[in-house]
Amino acid sequence: MSTAYQATAEWARAQDVADPLRAFRDEFLIPPHEGRDSQYFCGNSLGLQPRAVRDAVAAELEDWGALAVEGHFKGRLPWMDYHEFVRDGLAEVVGALPSEVVAMNTLGVNLHLMMVSFYRPTPDRHAVLIEAGAFPTDRYAVESQIRYHGFSPALSLIELQPDEPNGTLSQTAIERALAEHGDRIALVLLPGVQYRTGQVFDLKAIVGLAHAQGCMVGFDLAHAVGNLPLSLHDSGADFAVWCSYKYLNAGPGAVGGAFVHERHAHTEHLPRFAGWWGHDKHSRFRMGPEFVPTPGADGWQISNPPILSLAPLRISLDIFHRAGMPRLREKSLHLTGYLEWLVQTQLGDLLESVTPRDPSRRGSQLSIRVLGGRERGRALFQYLLDRGIVGDWREPDVIRISPTPLYNRFEDCVAFAEAVRAWGQG
Known part of the structure; x- marks a missing residue:
């Protein structure tokens, strides 16, 4: 061209x-x-x-009709492990290890679940750094989490103000904010792509600056996943969340996704909202009272995967793989x-x-x-x-x-x- x-x-x-x-x-x-x-x-x-979505969803409906509960084990793509059928595709698109990604819930839900684990405020370190004009989901989630922990957004929410002519943020502005406030910031939460301006953020550079100040780092990749090549694992981010209905073409209200870096894969002391589907799959059906998390991002699952929502994502990820x-x-x-x-x-x-x-x-x-x-x-x-x-x-x-x-x-x-x-x- x-x-x-x-x-x-x-x-x-x-x-x-x-x-x-x-x-x-x-x-x-x-x-x-x-x-x-x-x-x-x-x-x-x-x-x-994608044109192939109709047949993919129809196939699951056919298995439901013909097999009922046995579709969990005897379907063409057994439902028990269905979320694993999109794992490699997601890892490829976001630049992660397969064990670091999981398709589950929706973006807002996943953001709250990640903040349960990675926003751990203390009296001295309780602030969250976001960009001014952040997408409302992010701001609402952050403010509610701050209040839930007994702090005030007036004191604990730090907003990066645009310093470039068209409302974008320079890397210098991020550096300056972390240098000034880093010792009281518990979490840096920024987008991969700012939804209103379309600005791309340098994930690895931000992680390096924030980790040097002792902050956790998470990213909202709603407008980045499927849009840009990402290197989430190499960036060192603690977590990331995204939706799948934009560039990933998985349909309105589609199942979202989450990334948890492998260094947290076996960190059982991290608090989380536990659910049966996050329990280690090898002992899940023993129905024991003690929660033993599956290593990796799967351990943050709460409920079983939504099959009819995952089918379109599986089709789209195959397209991304081929392209x-x-x-x-x-x-x-x-x-x-x-x-x-x-x-x-x-x-x-x-x-x-x-x-x-x-x-x-x-x-x-x-x-x-x-x-x-x-x-x-x-x-x-x-x-x-x-x-x-x-x-x-x-x-x-x-x-x-x-x-x-x-x-x-x-x-x-x-x-x-x-x-x-x-x-x-x-």
Whole structure:
């Protein structure tokens, strides 16, 4: 694919023909709009449905009907171990050891479960560091955990304030906050990708700084997993959580995931909310009164796996395995780079991007503001939606457009640019 960009449908079509990942688009259902495919730029909010999902879910329904309870042991993919069928795929996508990951619950639930273990405040070290404007789930969870432990968010919640022009955070700002407050911070909780700005955070650098101050470190990877190559194990993070319905295409309300670093795999003194499914699988059915956790992330499970929610994730992870995160990242750099070029060179009198220009500091997302203010932004967002160009709106004034490499094309980016230009001339 060429990086000498041109703002024509012909040039974009040539890039799509040369795209080695182009066939993966056919594995997804593209929502129609007036007899054609829509331009769907919302994989950062809800990924598209893989075509193979329907058969995968139907197979589990068939086994349920034919085998009932025996499906736990005699199904085509026995339900007792079903969460293990996605383990290697998850580990590959997030850069972890298989024993460090587990598919369970949803993101908010997993965040609370991880904080039970990794937010252990003391009178001297009780603060939590998050970014200002964090996704509400993170802020709500942190504030409630702080209050649960008898502290006040007014004193124990530290928010990193943006120090860059478009509301992003420099590494220097993180360093400065940890140097100033590190001795009273119990937990650093930051995103892999900031949902509103699209900024990517350097996980390993943050872990190094925080651990040097004696802080635990966790990450919300909702907008990072399936978007960027991650190296969770090598980052040294204590834990991470994510949802699977965005870039991982596992469906609305899909089962989430969690990572616990292997150094905590056998740390039985860590408090946790225990459940039967987290008990060591080799003795689980002895029904003993003493909880013996399964080593690794599996030991944080509480309940049995949701089979009908795991089936779509299993299908999507197979697609990721075949596509490969390095190739997906390479295409993402080209595709997002092209969209940014169009915004700057063709639409600069109408739009501005607040996402970092450095490709290493962003994923498959541009957060765009419309010049002229919020009401013009809302008007453009609705104009695009009415024409089958689907992004999403985030208050107070951002349109998020996310060209996802598994199914978006260069032609989609041109269609977006042409629609914006027509709106501006209307």
